[in-house]
Amino acid sequence: MCTLIVRTGQPLTLMGVRDEFADRPWEGPGEHWPEYPGVIGGRDLKAGGTWLAVNPAARRAAALLNGHGTAAPETTKVSRGDLALRAAYTGEPPGAGLTRYDPFHLVIADLTGIRMFSWDGDRLTTSVLPEGTSMVVNSGLDPDSERVAAYLPRFESQVWQELIKAEPSADPGALIIRHELPDGRVFASLSVMEVTLTPDAVTYEFTDLTADRDG
16 A cells, blocks of 8 residues: 555544556455455455454554565565555554565554654654644655645645545656556556544445446
């Protein structure tokens, strides 16, 4: 996932925009993982994990974004897709063995607050997201990001679902993207998932952006 928008308060709301190669197989949200009973998320069919997981019983969600830094050794590298699953299920931050993972940002949200754990390949840092509306991108909480500069004010003032209706673009500041690469592959925004958490209920709305758009 490449963009996460978070709004504190009642309800606590998260929206994740997943950008990925269009030919990488996936399926929509469900309880796909018997080892994490009750956890719901879209599943990456290549590596088996997820980018945004919801645990309705615990009123908890966890989102995973790729980060910047030092890649894990190829001989020991494992998929980052299990990190959001475990975090949504247990509520615990990532633990030992982080050197097996490429850099990431892991956001864990529940009714007590929102924490972000960032691994750059060498060290893990922890931050608490501020009150109000925040955007997390691959460079973290980065106000200098073109996407954040273009869209954070809009997420603070507009209806979120309207913003994801934008036409895909290769512009660095675009929220919904589509890049046609020299080798013919397409890297694009494939889906959006919006989650709300309250003491009484958890809801999610999933939008498959490939349903109406080629690639």
